[in-house]
Amino acid sequence: MKMFGNFMILAQGLSVLLLSGLTVSEVYLNVSPNRLEFFIRESLSLTCLDDGQPAVGWTAMKHSGGHNLCRPGLRDFGTVNGSSVILSDLDNKDTSFYWCEDRNGQRSEYVTIQIEDHAILDIPARPVIIGSNLTLHCIMRNGSTVAAYFFINGSLVVPGPEPEPQTELNIRNVQKSDEGSYSCVATTYGRSPRSRLRVRDPPSAPTPPPPPIHLRVSVNVTPSLQQFFTNGPYISVTCVEDGQTVDDWMVMRTIENKTVECGGSCADFDRFIVSYCSLAFYLNFTGVYWCESKSGLKSDQVTITLTDEHLILEIPALPVVTGSDVTLRCKNRKDGTVSANFFKDGILVGDKVQEFTISKVQQSDEGLYSCSTDETGSSPQSRLRVRDPEETPPSTESAS
Template identity: 25%
Template sequence: MEAMLLLLLLLRIQTSENSQKASLLVSPRRTQFFEYEKIIVSCERFSSSEWMVWRYTTNRTASQSCCLDLTGLPPLQPTIALFPSDRFLSQCGSDWGNPTSSGCELNVVKPSDTGVYWCESRYRDSSNMVNITVTRSLVVLQSPVEPVMEHDDVTLHCKNNHSGPSSADFLKHNDLVWTSSTGHMTIRNFSKSDEGAYKCRDSKHGESPPTWLLIHDSSSPATLTVRPSSSQVFEFHNLSFNCETSSRSRVWKVVRAIRINSPTSPTSPNSPNSPNSPNSPDSPNSPDSPVEKYSLGTCGTTWGDPTPHGCLIHTSKKVDSGIYWCESTMSQRSNSVRVNIYNKEVILVGLIHPVGTGENVTLLCKAKIPPPRVTAVFYKNDTIIGSGDSATMTLHHVSQDDEGDYRCQLSGLGNSSSSLLLVRGTVDLT
């Protein structure tokens, strides 16, 4: 009996840990699509927590380009020259796609739907990323969606949208590697040396866009940590981002998304952008309102200094406020964190990562210039939950009932902005 209870406890803990992970599935199972096809993108997950499909795309049409060259791998030809302002992050249901209970449907795709797709949970955990290409070409290359397991056999199919299989040439980095009368090619015993950009050429219908074949890496995705560990930071302080991982074979980089437009609807108690709305920027249901758009950039381009394990921003400013995460060359993505930089007198320190049920959470109401005496008031969803002559308050043994927007006030100095507390639950298999 004791052994059975111990087993159930371990399963409960294991399931709670696994709830942070999901896999992005694409149907049909390929990464290249003809214009006007239907694509279903779904989030295969281990718990009932909400996962939503996100993507970033380019503002250029991809009629002659394969994909967004975002992985740090050698560039594809042809390719899209990308700059931070060329990439835009948005959620399914904003101005593209139809949200479903398990993901997103794109009923009639166009080249503008070319981009990088992933699933993200209400706790800002992430699935793997998939680079989807929509082309006006008459030929596509059918290849695995996920990185390939080492020693597996991989079959590539050259598909045209007019007739059945026909003879085709297969190219790797634009060099001919195989000619087939049946329109397919099999790579036996896939290894690191087989990685690369593949495409096919049909003598009657033309050439497909290229696509990358990568070898699978079984190590866990990175976890993004931030110093100082706070969702609110005073302007002109340094910010350090670290992609923590056990893998030495991957290259990780820090990417961020900065808001480039204002919400399309006015703020009101029931509007999508109200602080207490499910779609507010710090809501538990999404990192940001789906009606907002964000411009993407990589550390070391126009902002930040790359470090061996992440990125450093010296003397951060308000324009550095945004959503940050890590990406690897193997289509993996870390958790996301939101950091807001303020030029104001008071901030609320902490609440940058979700916490576990039963943990204690300490809130610190911090002044830019500490006063000799402090009287602090703490709020949850604009209701006072504590006050006194201490600038700190501890929430003991938190549960999901403690989730909400928290802010603080220092007498004579003003209010902080609000930050969202997210509390992970556990999945009980009993």
């Protein structure tokens, strides 16, 4: 307990240190391998990332021993290799704190890395997304798994009069309540360090462009859904008016802050014929789509999501008219429609049901919907859009 108390004092001191700068959530410190605990003589790399790419102008920083603040390449703080810092041949049992910082003093969240010589817990360095599944193991120096007792916040996870050691700890459908300090104890190899499991909300749906001008021309998706599995069918996106494809309009999309026209890049779109676009399942076509005329007039827009996870939410691509009924379903990659929990803006609205029906849809039903199961985690989030049937959009001629 004394060592853990010193660990807490060090963590509190670092918290005061980091509060002196602005914390930036977009930039994060990536640890590879993705663990918080390592054995003596192991190696790891640290990289400052922004949206999965090296963050320009950001540097990995270290706080160790209570006071020492070191930059990469100095004293005992690794070697610089491109945009990464390599810590090789770790040689001391140690608890150190690492984060990313730029020249203006902006800082990412910090990561606590601990070095041990007997047993470690393979707990991830990156936060775990709510609704996902997680398995923890107690491992030995040679990398093999060993049966152990698992603890959270100092309490045995599977208590009992005669508890048995477990080969792994499974946490299904991770929730914020699962956040805490985890450790394992192997009878022969001793106790691992304590490391904190961090839990985060799933990323929100891509932010759409500013509200478009509502025209008679609309963007039509076939099948009329917003979420699709990888290895699925081709998806077509067309510009239509009164159910007919219109000329002189182009399908546009924004993905990863880049806006392109259909056919503008061979890697982005499979094939196109002016106002018709076919998306291949093996390409990443997640983004915001709309139709646009040569004069700059725009249709309504829709967010299409391609996922390689296990669940999708069947939610209509086009807006739902107020007063009508809409049914949402949760679809498993292997089993089709499954019973699931349904969420609106992160709040549970349907508990383990085969389908979720909204009768006489109103404007208040508009929002971000998702579904989840205990076995396979969560689907992406998609927005249900609601329109008033009495709202008559202007014609393409009068809109100009």
